[in-house]
Amino acid sequence: MPDIDIVLVEPLYEGNVGFAARVMKNxxxxxxxxxxxxxxxxxxxxxxxxxxxVLENAEVTTLDEVFRRSHLTVATTGEVSKSVCTPxxxxxxxxxxxxxxxxxxxxxxxxxxxxxxxxLENAEVRRCDLxxxxxxxxxxxxxxxxxxxxxxxxxxxxxxxxSYQLASREDMECLYRHIDHFLDLIGHQNFKRENTMIxxxxxxxxxxxxxxxxxxxxxxxxxxxxxxxx
Amino acid sequence: MPDIDIVLVEPLYEGNVGFAARVMKNxxxxxxxxxxxxxxxxxxxxxxxxxxxVLENAEVTTLDEVFRRSHLTVATTGEVSKSVCTPxxxxxxxxxxxxxxxxxxxxxxxxxxxxxxxxLENAEVRRCDLxxxxxxxxxxxxxxxxxxxxxxxxxxxxxxxxSYQLASREDMECLYRHIDHFLDLIGHQNFKRENTMIxxxxxxxxxxxxxxxxxxxxxxxxxxxxxxxx
Numbered sequence: 001m002p003d004i005d006i007v008l009v010e011p012l013y014e015g016n017v018g019f020a021a022r023v024m025k026n027x028x029x030x031x032x033x034x035x036x037x038x039x040x041x042x043x044x045x046x047x048x049x050x051x052x053x054v055l056e057n058a059e060v061t062t063l064d065e066v067f068r069r070s071h072l073t074v075a076t077t078g079e080v081s082k083s084v085c086t087p088x089x090x091x092x093x094x095x096x097x098x099x100x101x102x103x104x105x106x107x108x109x110x111x112x113x114x115x116x117x118x119x120l121e122n123a124e125v126r127r128c129d130l131x132x133x134x135x136x137x138x139x140x141x142x143x144x145x146x147x148x149x150x151x152x153x154x155x156x157x158x159x160x161x162x163s164y165q166l167a168s169r170e171d172m173e174c175l176y177r178h179i180d181h182f183l184d185l186i187g188h189q190n191f192k193r194e195n196t197m198i199x200x201x202x203x204x205x206x207x208x209x210x211x212x213x214x215x216x217x218x219x220x221x222x223x224x225x226x227x228x229x230x
Numbered sequence: 231m232p233d234i235d236i237v238l239v240e241p242l243y244e245g246n247v248g249f250a251a252r253v254m255k256n257x258x259x260x261x262x263x264x265x266x267x268x269x270x271x272x273x274x275x276x277x278x279x280x281x282x283x284v285l286e287n288a289e290v291t292t293l294d295e296v297f298r299r300s301h302l303t304v305a306t307t308g309e310v311s312k313s314v315c316t317p318x319x320x321x322x323x324x325x326x327x328x329x330x331x332x333x334x335x336x337x338x339x340x341x342x343x344x345x346x347x348x349x350l351e352n353a354e355v356r357r358c359d360l361x362x363x364x365x366x367x368x369x370x371x372x373x374x375x376x377x378x379x380x381x382x383x384x385x386x387x388x389x390x391x392x393s394y395q396l397a398s399r400e401d402m403e404c405l406y407r408h409i410d411h412f413l414d415l416i417g418h419q420n421f422k423r424e425n426t427m428i429x430x431x432x433x434x435x436x437x438x439x440x441x442x443x444x445x446x447x448x449x450x451x452x453x454x455x456x457x458x459x460x
Contacts, residue, residue, distance in 0.1 A: 024376050029369035050370050092438060093393045135389035137258035140280050147253050147380045151374075154381050159365035161324045210321060 003103040004156060006149060007033040007066055007112045016038050016116060018047030018055060019146035023050035026150075027157035032058040033066060035109070038065060063112075067127055071107030074098065075120055076126035076152065078142050092131040102156075109162070111152060115147050133140035143161060167214040175214050176201060182221045232335040234386060236379060237263040237296055237342045239350060244300060245268050246346060248277030249376035252345070255281035256380070257387035262288040263296060263340070282396060293342075297357055301337030303348055303359035304328065306382065308372050322361040325385035332386075346375050397444040405444050406431060414452045415458060 006024055011017050017040060021032055032054050040055060048055045067073060077089055093101065102109050112128060115118035124129070134143060134151055143151070167175070179200055182195065209217075236254055240306060241247050251262055270285060278285045278317060293413035297303060307319055318429060323331065332339050352386050355361070364381055373381070397405070409430060413423065439447075 015308045019374060019377070022370075022374060025370045026366045026377070028369070047374075049374075050372075091438070092391075093396055097391070122307070133391075135385070135387075135391050136256045137389070139258070140252075142280075143256050143380075144249060144252060144277075144279075147249070147256070150377045150380060152385050154364070154384075157365075157367070159367070160321075161363075161365050163326070168299050169258060193390055208321070 001156075002102055002107050002109040003031070003197035005031045005033045005062075005066070005070070005108065006153070007035070007109045007110050008145070008149075009063060009112060009124065010036045010038065012038055012116045012143065013145075014038050014049050014131060014143045017048075017058075018044035019053075020113075020149040021048040021054035021058070022051040022154055023146060023150035024051075025029050025054050027153040027159065030054055030057070031158070034058050034060050035063050035066070036060075056169050063124065064111050069108060070110040072102065072105060072109045072130065073128045074102075074109065074130045075112045075125045075131050076113050076132045076147075076148060077119060077125065077132065078136070089125060089131050090199065092133040094134060094135055095152045098132045098152075099156050099158055103139070111156075113145060113149060124212060135203070166209060167209045167211045171211055172209070172215050173206075175204070175209075175217060178218055178221055180227065185225055231337040231386075232301070232332055232337050233261065235263045235296070235300070235338065235340045236383070237265070237293075237340050238267065238375070238379075239293060239342060239354065240345050241375065242268055242346045243375075244268050244274035245277050246375045247288075248274035248279075248400075250343075250379040251278040251284040251288070252281040253376060253380035254383055255284050257383040257389065259383050259387070259424075260287070264290050265289050265292075265293050290386070296342070297323055297337060297338050300340040302332065302335060302360065303330075303358045304339065304341045304360045304362050305355045306341060306343050306362045306364075306378060307349060308363065308366070309353065313326045316342045318420060319350065319355060319361050322363040324365055325362060326381045328360070328362045328382075329386050329388055330357075343375060343379060349378045394440060397439045399446050401441055402439070403436075405434070405439075405447060408448055408451055413454065415455055416446045 001161075006020065008020060011034065017091065024032060025028065029169070030053075037060060040058075041156060044055060045052050056098060057203060079091070110222060112120065112124070114124070134148060136143060138173070176197070183196065188196065236259060238247060238250060241264065247264070247267060249272075254260065254262060260283075267290060270288075274285060275282050307322070341362070342350065342354070344354070362382065365377060366373060402433065406427070410423075410427060414427065418426065
């Protein structure tokens with residue numbers, strides 16, 4: 001992934017800048033760039049919460065400087081052209097598409113967000129290399145600035161869930177054999193057995209059991225068998 | 231998709247409730263449910279902005295009622311168990327995985343978000359059917375409530391980008407023929423031609439040209455040819 005700068009153009013409300021810093025840090029981004037920002041006081045730091053460092057280290061500079069040093073600039077916009085004949089804001093990409101497009105770039109990518117009240121001006125959009133738009137409801141497509149930053153950061157980070165170990169193939173076959181014996185024990189009829197086992201295999205398979213869950217199921221069947229035999 | 235309720239358990243700050251209402255509406259969700267909420271005053275409505283209707287129609291009820299009427303309940307949590315041996319918050323799914331899991335449900339699904347300061351209690355998580363966790367940076371994994379609501383709504387809505395018409399196959403072949411003629415015109419050498427045409431085809435193909443862009447390129451080559459011949 002490239003180095004990513006989140007650039008807020010002339011943000012008007014310090015609360016939004018604070019929230020933007022927080023959600024950036026939530027997804028592992030640290031480089032916040034501001035052009036001609038509002039004053040950042042207590043409210044900004046309160047909303048940044050444990051991301052005060054991102055706010056503290058925010059760089060205040062000009063949009064000219066951003067364009068000068070970036071390998072790629074991305075304008076985020078809520079308004080999209082209705083026609084391919086207006087190249088200003090077209091074609092546009094979703095944050096997920098953008099992730100794919102910049103994934104292999106070795107360089108500096110600036111994602112540029114406009115003012116809360118009127119977004120980016122045409123003259124600013126014109127200078128950007130790509131347009132990114134978050135698909136939203138036509139009933140109310142305008143996101144709060146910090147929520148837009150959050151969704152773009154979420155998509156670009158695309159953090160792994162982290163993995164948990166599922167039960168092994170062997171564990172699962174052992175579980176199915178145990179279930180089969182258990183059906184014997186409760187007198188489940190043989191002529192139905194194959195279909196019932198298929199049904200149970202389908203049911204169990206779609207739950208993606210962990211090894212802990214498998215051993216709990218073994219335990220419950222053993223305990224039940226013990227009560228039956230007693 | 232099922233009917234989706236966004237449930238906020240005992241929210242403490244009206245600003246967060248207002249922002250949650252706004253970002254819900256941004257992604258087409260309208261059903262906001264609150265249990266024992268803080269008072270909702272000017273600040274909530276200011277942050278809801280054009281989603282005052284979502285706030286106005288929010289239902290205040292109990293978590294018991296939510297569990298009673300939901301076909302499926304999903305606990306959202308920032309803390310995940312470290313081991314498969316603690317089934318309380320394990321296994322957990324990302325918002326994107328959750329979308330796939332509930333896509334075909336015909337019924338009511340409640341997505342439950344905890345308090346700003348201490349999330350959901352174990353006793354509440356225990357009653358839920360599924361656990362959903364937004365993958366976040368280990369440095370600061372706790373999202374603001376409204377940002378968490380926003381990312382879950384964004385993923386569940388999964389709104390289409392909307393499409394724009396790319397240039398047709400025919401348009402593209404016509405463009406490549408024009409480029410080939412143009413190379414003749416500027417005296418590009420024949421022995422290099424095949425490789426150069428392949429390079430240009432690769433380059434042009436990955437830009438996914440619109441029909442407008444194709445006709446602008448034709449126009450530029452025609453104009454250049456006219457200047458050369460003059």
